[in-house]
Amino acid sequence: MSHLAETIQAPIQTTPAHDSSVKTSTDLHGKVGKTIGTPFVDDPRMTCRDVDVFYGEAQAINKVGIDVGCNEVLAMIGPSGCGKSTFLRCLNRMNDTVASCRVEGEITLDGVDIYHPDIDVVPLRARVGMVFQKPNPFPKSIYDNIAYGPRIHGLTGTKGELDEIVEISLKKAGLWEEVKDRLAEPGTGLSGGQQQRLCIARAIAVGPEVILMDEPCSALDPIATAKVEELIAELRTQYSIVIVTHAMQQAARVSQRTAYFHLGSLVEVGSTKQIFTNPRHHLTEDYITGRFG
Amino acid sequence: MQTGNQDTPFNKEFNKRLKRRYNAERRFKRLGLLAIFIALGFLAFLLSTVISNGYSAFRQTFIQLDIFFEKSYFPNEDLARADYQTIIKSTLREQFPEVTSRQDKQLLYSLVSNGAAFKLMNMVVKNPKLINTRQLVWVPANDDIDMLMKDKIDMSQPESDRRIKDKVFSWVETLASNGRITMKFNTTFFTSGDSREPELAGILGAAKGSFYTLLITLLLSFPIGVAAAIYLEEFAPDNRASAFIEVNINNLAAVPSIIFGLLGLAIFINFWGIPRSTPLVGGLVLTLMTLPTIIIASRASLKSVPPSIREAALGIGASKIQTVFHHVLPLAMPGMLTGTIIGMAQALGETAPLLMIGMVAFIVDIPGSITDPSAVLPVQIYLWADSPERAFTEKTSAAILVLLAFLVVMNAAAVLLRKKFEIKW
Numbered sequence: 245m246s247h248l249a250e251t252i253q254a255p256i257q258t259t260p261a262h263d264s265s266v267k268t269s270t271d272l273h274g275k276v277g278k279t280i281g282t283p284f285v286d287d288p289r290m291t292c293r294d295v296d297v298f299y300g301e302a303q304a305i306n307k308v309g310i311d312v313g314c315n316e317v318l319a320m321i322g323p324s325g326c327g328k329s330t331f332l333r334c335l336n337r338m339n340d341t342v343a344s345c346r347v348e349g350e351i352t353l354d355g356v357d358i359y360h361p362d363i364d365v366v367p368l369r370a371r372v373g374m375v376f377q378k379p380n381p382f383p384k385s386i387y388d389n390i391a392y393g394p395r396i397h398g399l400t401g402t403k404g405e406l407d408e409i410v411e412i413s414l415k416k417a418g419l420w421e422e423v424k425d426r427l428a429e430p431g432t433g434l435s436g437g438q439q440q441r442l443c444i445a446r447a448i449a450v451g452p453e454v455i456l457m458d459e460p461c462s463a464l465d466p467i468a469t470a471k472v473e474e475l476i477a478e479l480r481t482q483y484s485i486v487i488v489t490h491a492m493q494q495a496a497r498v499s500q501r502t503a504y505f506h507l508g509s510l511v512e513v514g515s516t517k518q519i520f521t522n523p524r525h526h527l528t529e530d531y532i533t534g535r536f537g
Numbered sequence: 538m539q540t541g542n543q544d545t546p547f548n549k550e551f552n553k554r555l556k557r558r559y560n561a562e563r564r565f566k567r568l569g570l571l572a573i574f575i576a577l578g579f580l581a582f583l584l585s586t587v588i589s590n591g592y593s594a595f596r597q598t599f600i601q602l603d604i605f606f607e608k609s610y611f612p613n614e615d616l617a618r619a620d621y622q623t624i625i626k627s628t629l630r631e632q633f634p635e636v637t638s639r640q641d642k643q644l645l646y647s648l649v650s651n652g653a654a655f656k657l658m659n660m661v662v663k664n665p666k667l668i669n670t671r672q673l674v675w676v677p678a679n680d681d682i683d684m685l686m687k688d689k690i691d692m693s694q695p696e697s698d699r700r701i702k703d704k705v706f707s708w709v710e711t712l713a714s715n716g717r718i719t720m721k722f723n724t725t726f727f728t729s730g731d732s733r734e735p736e737l738a739g740i741l742g743a744a745k746g747s748f749y750t751l752l753i754t755l756l757l758s759f760p761i762g763v764a765a766a767i768y769l770e771e772f773a774p775d776n777r778a779s780a781f782i783e784v785n786i787n788n789l790a791a792v793p794s795i796i797f798g799l800l801g802l803a804i805f806i807n808f809w810g811i812p813r814s815t816p817l818v819g820g821l822v823l824t825l826m827t828l829p830t831i832i833i834a835s836r837a838s839l840k841s842v843p844p845s846i847r848e849a850a851l852g853i854g855a856s857k858i859q860t861v862f863h864h865v866l867p868l869a870m871p872g873m874l875t876g877t878i879i880g881m882a883q884a885l886g887e888t889a890p891l892l893m894i895g896m897v898a899f900i901v902d903i904p905g906s907i908t909d910p911s912a913v914l915p916v917q918i919y920l921w922a923d924s925p926e927r928a929f930t931e932k933t934s935a936a937i938l939v940l941l942a943f944l945v946v947m948n949a950a951a952v953l954l955r956k957k958f959e960i961k962w
């Protein structure tokens with residue numbers, strides 16, 4: 245944070261780099277100009293155009309435009325407080341629960357504006373699932389944790405079908421072998437990593453198209469983290485995944501594209517490889533080389 | 538880190554401070570223990586006083602009469618209207634032939650309770666074959682005799698100062714030597730309503746009155762309170778109206794309870810025309826009184842449910858109402874139950890507002906429904922404590938014990954319910 249404050253106060257010193265010609269600079273207020281890189285894709289699952297988010301008077305997100313492609317993992321990185329979580333929560337309208345929060349601009353899922361007044365958030369959140377920073381299983385049995393979603397959405401008629409959904413979801417989340425004999429035990433009795441995979445299984449169980457993950461591994465140890473990362477790589481074949489992370493290596497390992505946020509603006513989007521090896525914006529470069537954030 | 542036995546200046550200073558910290562901790566522990574002992578002491582004192590005063594009320598003196606149900610006492614068809622008092626009187630005269638003067642006879646008749654006649658009546662009405670037979674019947678003794686048997690009358694005082702004259706005392710001794718007087722478990726106390734005669738007074742009327750009143754209070758205040766709390770906490774828009782309501786609910790919790798009694802008198806009785814002195818109106822008034830407590834406790838327990846649970850439910854597409862009812866409410870339930878039980882305990886012991894709605898009336902009949910006039914336990918205690926007869930003193934303490942038993946049962950029920958709802962994290 246202190247580094248961040250410095251950048252705002254002191255004039256930015258452009259670091260000499262490989263191709264300084266494309267490096268843009270921030271203006272005096274720390275506002276960032278147009279997003280550089282490739283925010284848009286040919287075959288988007290979700291599109292965001294000119295998204296502004298306000299908490300009361302304060303603007304948290306400023307004119308962000310980005311696409312989420314099919315079957316890709318999009319990583320969002322940036323210094324603390326830059327609005328990654330805020331933006332992520334716009335994608336399934338979790339921000340509706342914050343009274344002071346106001347979202348402007350257009351966000352679509354499969355071409356349909358999700359903020360349109362006719363859109364019901366309940367099915368939307370089934371289609372755009374979410375996994376939170378802290379594992380938050382329901383204080384119910386492992387089985388019920390998974391079965392709850394399908395039940396409320398009426399996805400199954402019979403107990404057999406429900407059993408099947410539970411099994412498939414747990415298998416996809418790589419948790420089946422560990423818990424198949426203790427489905428009736430409370431989900432809160434699992435280890436942190438298992439709980440997080442349980443939460444992923446819970447999100448999968450309602451058949452989403454997009455899964456949003458907000459720092460899903462920050463409460464986990466390296467081994468549990470590795471398991472979740474492996475899982476993310478597998479899930480990509482079926483779902484679009486947007487992941488917020490503070491661990492740069494994690495973004496590099498799991499994602500295909502990376503977006504760098506700074507003070508509410510989207511600074512740069514590009515293929516993960518390009519962002520980490522050859523960032524075009526000096527803010528991105530400063531961040532990934534650890535000069536601040 | 539350096540070890541403690543090295544005598545550097547730093548360590549000296551550090552050890553000194555450490556010692557001070559431990560001392561402070563010890564002092565605080567002792568103070569806490571002292572506070573607990575004082576509280577326990579008071580509780581023990583209170584309980585022992587009540588129990589030592591009240592336990593004797595659970596036993597009662599009975600006198601055995603050798604009664605001949607002579608046919609001539611039952612001149613007409615209606616057996617209930619026969620003059621049982623006369624039967625008892627003649628039996629007593631028979632048993633004590635030496636008593637002749639009019640005054641002494643009056644004293645003799647006062648050995649047994651007025652309730653004895655009712656007992657005979659019930660026997661005969663139930664079984665008319667008793668007529669023209671001789672029966673040994675145990676009838677309740679008068680309250681003064683009862684007090685004498687319980688050693689609560691000081692016979693060393695001059696005769697004019699005591700309620701038991703020497704003659705009466707000698708009769709009781711005669712009865713005792715013949716085995717015709719004894720103490721038995723006092724079923725009357727648990728099976729009848731109030732009475733002017735201490736030996737006939739029971740707690741059942743008041744207990745049932747309290748039960749019905751609390752039932753109404755619980756049935757109304759729990760759902761309304763919880764619903765109000767859920768609405769205010771989860772659904773109400775964050776605006777001035779909500780803030781206004783919130784302030785008012787908090788203020789209501791601090792309003793003296795007698796005000797609720799006045800309100801009940803004005804609205805429920807005078808305006809709605811609900812009959813006075815009934816558990817229905819009592820329950821309504823106590824509902825008003827307990828609602829703020831329940832709402833405040835329920836809101837606090839809703840607030841304490843971690844937001845991550847709400848997010849989890851919303852995140853997989855549960856609607857607001859599903860989130861609240863499937864996930865938040867079960868977690869908040871134990872806290873809500875605690876608040877409810879505190880409110881109900883208050884309501885159980887509440888006297889002042891009930892005085893305002895006529896529940897202080899002298900009511901003999903045991904209420905059969907929520908619209909029958911009835912007393913409630915605390916008011917019954919108040920009434921008995923106010924009665925001049927010596928025998929009502931022990932009834933008062935016994936009634937307090939019954940009230941405490943009520944409380945214990947309610948609390949136990951709450952603990953069980955809480956256990957049932959509590960979810961391990």
Ligand SMILES: Nc1ncnc2c1ncn2[C@@H]1O[C@H](COP(=O)(O)OP(=O)(O)OP(=O)(O)O)[C@@H](O)[C@H]1O
Pocket residue numbers: 299304322323324325326327328329330331342344
């Ligand atoms: N509920 C809220 N009410 C008001 N302001 C908020 C709220 N949530 C977030 N903000 C503000 O919005 C800005 C962005 O917050 P956000 O949580 O999105 O940051 P972030 O990038 O996720 O940070 P981190 O990496 O620390 O999680 C911050 O300035 C924050 O103070």
Ligand SMILES: [Mg+2]
Pocket residue numbers: 328329330458
């Ligand atoms: Mg965040």
